[in-house]
Amino acid sequence: MLSSRRTLLARALRCAGALAAGLALSTAMAQTAKPVRILVGFPAGGGSDAIARLLADKLKDQIQAPVVVDNRPGAGGQIAAQALKGAPADGRTLFLSHDHTISILPLVTRNPGYEPVRDFVPVAGIATFVNAFAVSGGTPAPNFGAYVDWVKAQGGGKGAVGIPAPASTPEFLVQLIGQKYQLDLVAAPYRGSAPMVADMLGNQIAAGVGSVQDFIENHKAGKIRVVAVLGGKRQAAMPEVPTFSELGLKGFEDLPYYGLYAPKGTPQRELNRLSVAVSKVLLLPEVRKQLTDLGLTMDYMTQQQLAARERAYTQAWTRIIQGSGFQPQ
Incomplete structure (x- = not known):
């Protein structure tokens, strides 16, 4: 009986040691992995920044790598978008953007310094808002x-x-x-x-x-x-x-969106990995609550769904902007 107890205790200690080693290895891998940047085109303290920081905090556990927010404010998001365009297409630089930088700025600016369809690739849709x-x-x-x-x-x-x-x-x-x-x-x-x-x-x-x-x-x-x-x-x-x-003011029923983008040319396996990670983050109850408290509607979109949403929104606003007589600056 004593021998049996000793055997069980030894097995338990070995399992505990293996678990501790596994956790230590996982932590070490996360600490040594190259960080992922999320570019934000607006200053700290705004809505886009709050969403990016929430995603960064939760994504690091899903992808086993540090995730940092990189604020590049100015020109309605153009500076951050241009930074994404010039970043390596290795899955380590992302851009959290709402509709303004992706769908509106290219319609109202003569030379924004980027073309979303040509220079970016969708990763995942995050939410819609009003x-x-x-x-x-x-x-x-x-x-x-x-x-x-x-x-x-x-x-x-x-x-x-x-x-x-x-x-x-x-x-x-x-x-x-x-x-x-x-x-x-x-x-x-x-x-x-x-x-x-x-x-x-x-x-x-x-x-x-x-x-x-x-x-x-x-x-x-x-x-x-x-x-x-x-x-x-x-x-x-x-x-x-x-x-x-x-x-009585109609015509603004189509909801804007938040999406995550990567540089064109990013390997599909990296896009898939990041998209799946985002989908898991958005299922977390604390994330859903925080985004809802911010006035957002949870709306995870795959890469293809986000691309389709972007096209539809751009088409709708092309009609509105042209109808207003606005001339690109």
Whole structure:
């Protein structure tokens, strides 16, 4: 009996030692593996940055390598996109982008320095989101109709509305709002949503247009009021806020998206590995909760699905931009 117990104990110790060695080897491999960069075209503190940091934190466990976020703010994401174009196609440089840099900028900029279809390859779609119209805490307007009335009372209906980047979806929305409600609105471009929100919190600008995730925390805290959202239905995170369709401004029901991209020429096996890793990360309950809390709708897309979404969105916005008379700058 004693001999049997000793044998079982020896086996248990060997198993524990093997498990510890395996864990140590796995940790060592993760520490010595070359890091993967996720490029972000906007400053730290904004919605894109928050999503990238959440992905980076969880992806490292899936791919057994460090994952770092590399902010390259400026020009509405062009700087980061150009960095992706020039990066080695080895699966170690990725670009987290929403629709603006991928679908809109090439339509409104004469020479953005990249061509998405030619220079990039989709890895995986992350989520969809909606843009929102918000007013600062110092703006005496509890809803969108009251905001319109307030602007009309401000010396001929003139007003400035912050936008995260020039020639963006928010800028065209500001233009259409001005036309529909006979307001003289000027879109004031910022270098990302973080500085725009900072000015709204300081009552330096009365209103702004950005993604729901840019405003949601301050909206819940009562520091900024989201008064309307785009898309075909109200958002679960703020069900009291009406859509622009409800308010009579239609044509913005197609939802923008977040996707992960790699340089063209990246080996297919690397793309497949990364896409599968992203799909597993998006299944984690804590990730789903955090992205939902940011006002995003989980929407994992394969490489092919993200490419199709990109084409459809680009086609829709080509019609809107051409119809607005906007000339590429």
